[in-house]
Amino acid sequence: KQEVTQIPAALSVPEGENLVLNCSFTDSAIYNLQWFRQDPGKGLTSLLLIQSSQREQTSGRLNASLDKSSGRSTLYIAASQPGDSATYLCAVTGYFNKFYFGSGTKLNVKP
Amino acid sequence: ETGVTQSPTHLIKTRGQQVTLRCSSQSGHNTVSWYQQALGQGPQFIFQYYREEENGRGNFPPRFSGLQFPNYSSELNVNALELDDSALYLCASSLQGASGNTIYFGEGSWLTVV
Numbered sequence: 507k508q509e510v511t512q513i514p515a516a517l518s519v520p521e522g523e524n525l526v527l528n529c530s531f532t533d534s535a536i537y538n539l540q541w542f543r544q545d546p547g548k549g550l551t552s553l554l555l556i557q558s559s560q561r562e563q564t565s566g567r568l569n570a571s572l573d574k575s576s577g578r579s580t581l582y583i584a585a586s587q588p589g590d591s592a593t594y595l596c597a598v599t600g601y602f603n604k605f606y607f608g609s610g611t612k613l614n615v616k617p
Numbered sequence: 618e619t620g621v622t623q624s625p626t627h628l629i630k631t632r633g634q635q636v637t638l639r640c641s642s643q644s645g646h647n648t649v650s651w652y653q654q655a656l657g658q659g660p661q662f663i664f665q666y667y668r669e670e671e672n673g674r675g676n677f678p679p680r681f682s683g684l685q686f687p688n689y690s691s692e693l694n695v696n697a698l699e700l701d702d703s704a705l706y707l708c709a710s711s712l713q714g715a716s717g718n719t720i721y722f723g724e725g726s727w728l729t730v731v
Contacts, residue, residue, distance in 0.1 A: 510659070512659075540720075542722075547727075548724055548725070549621075549707060549722040549723050549724040549725050550660070550707065550709075550722040551722075552719070552720070552721075552722075555719070595659055595660075597659075601673070603648065603650070603665070603711055603720065604650070604662050604665065604673055604675075605650075605652070605660070605662060605709075605720075606662070607652075607659030607660045607661070608659050609657070609658050609659045610658075610659055
């Protein structure tokens with residue numbers, strides 16, 4: 507059974523710092539990996555999608571990498587801002603678009 | 618705005634009751650999946666519907682059931698509610714059943730069982 511782990515569970519940083527969120531998964535037979543953002547009491551917003559054949563994806567200040575063989579992904583956030591405060595969820599996709607989610611990293615960026 | 622709408626947004630039910638949650642998919646999407654997210658946890662896959670048939674199910678008991686309608690909207694029904702069913706229920710829609718397609722989540726329905 508696929509298990510997804512995210513480290514750290516919570517992170518508090520001052521504004522402007524570069525930071526790295528980690529995600530690991532136990533079964534490397536995935537179709538893709540996706541990073542989501544979730545604001546309190548809200549649904550999920552997709553940030554980056556990395557296909558299993560890709561190594562990384564970038565969108566603005568966000569960069570996500572994927573090492574399928576080692577079962578790891580990282581989300582890099584450059585020059586963090588208070589508006590980045592949210593929970594970040596990593597999910598790997600299995601057959602039929604079924605997502606396996608980690609428990610998330612709760613990020614707080616202090617002004 | 619993802620185009621996926623869920624109702625109701627919040628509801629409170631008593632243990633043993635039944636609940637129906639509704640989801641309207643993104644226009645053109647023919648696949649809908651449901652997830653349960655307990656407080657402080659990541660979402661857990663409940664099941665998925667493709668063209669009105671269930672084509673994948675997570676580790677949830679049969680009292681969790683669903684429907685998908687010809688217009689691709691969907692319902693999640695939970696019978697004999699238990700306290701542990703209290704959670705955010707998320708609906709997600711996508712096009713086709715193939716992996717790798719963009720998926721859109723709704724804002725969720727908060728269910729509290731007392």
